[in-house]
Amino acid sequence: MKSAAHSTGVSPPTEEIEWEMRPGGMFVQRREAGDDDQSNGPMINISVAHASSHHEVYLPVQSTFWDVKKLLAHKTGLKPEQQRLFFRGKEKENEENLYMEGVKDKSKLLLLEDAASKESNLEELRKHNEMLKASEAVAAVRSEVDKLCERVLALEVAVDGGTKVSDKEFIVSTELLMRKLLELDGIKAEGEAKLQRKAEVRRVQNIVDTLDSLKARNSNPPSNIGKAVSVTTQWETFGSGMGSLNAPTSSSSSAHLTQDWERYDQL
Numbered sequence: 001m002k003s004a005a006h007s008t009g010v011s012p013p014t015e016e017i018e019w020e021m022r023p024g025g026m027f028v029q030r031r032e033a034g035d036d037d038q039s040n041g042p043m044i045n046i047s048v049a050h051a052s053s054h055h056e057v058y059l060p061v062q063s064t065f066w067d068v069k070k071l072l073a074h075k076t077g078l079k080p081e082q083q084r085l086f087f088r089g090k091e092k093e094n095e096e097n098l099y100m101e102g103v104k105d106k107s108k109l110l111l112l113e114d115a116a117s118k119e120s121n122l123e124e125l126r127k128h129n130e131m132l133k134a135s136e137a138v139a140a141v142r143s144e145v146d147k148l149c150e151r152v153l154a155l156e157v158a159v160d161g162g163t164k165v166s167d168k169e170f171i172v173s174t175e176l177l178m179r180k181l182l183e184l185d186g187i188k189a190e191g192e193a194k195l196q197r198k199a200e201v202r203r204v205q206n207i208v209d210t211l212d213s214l215k216a217r218n219s220n221p222p223s224n225i226g227k228a229v230s231v232t233t234q235w236e237t238f239g240s241g242m243g244s245l246n247a248p249t250s251s252s253s254s255a256h257l258t259q260d261w262e263r264y265d266q267l
Helices: 004-008 065-076 115-160 167-185 191-219
Strands: 019-022 026-029 043-050 053-060 083-087 108-113 230-234 256-260
Touching (some): 043 065, 053 065, 065 083, 115 191
Parallel strands (some): 230 256
Antiparallel strands (some): 019 026, 083 108
């Protein structure tokens, strides 16, 4: 004779399982105060092979493969989502339980980096190297502009002091600064390096504007200034065709102030 439960087609009531969260965010079956084992099962030690390295992981047997990945993140530098764990030749899912999948003490797992993640890391490294290269290029131009800025300051002191400066000085200085703008324009930059390049371009443009203003003031000096003094600069030969910009011939009726400029090898 069949039982009443079977005759009515109704399954007998089952006991509802209560769960609790253990430290680390792991859900386990709630244990009563009288249970012998208050921990999340016995602890096991498993070995994980990654490239040419081996890592030992010690954790409860009731843990999941996601728990293993979180521990390996501190050892390998790979985020849990960047990891692929294999046991007995099969990739395991994050939510799968170690014990239920046959992982025991001294078991061995294989860790591989996710291909998409690896490609992403390589792309980030490439961008970082390119940004570093661009920053170095901008810094090299900035160093040359610093020297040109000193020349412009010297011209400003001369003009403010009432010294008549040759127009050739402004022409040459402007030409050199424009070349620096071309160099900056040729630097491919992203991120922080792009901001550095933009700032340096703005700086060079401001210096060129200063030169234009100085040239105008030099051409129309204040009427209260007495005898003008001609300033000529001994320009050395530049490696990029600047040798044609030579200092003008000195005048016998003017006092001469000659300044030796530094040689620029790569202008």
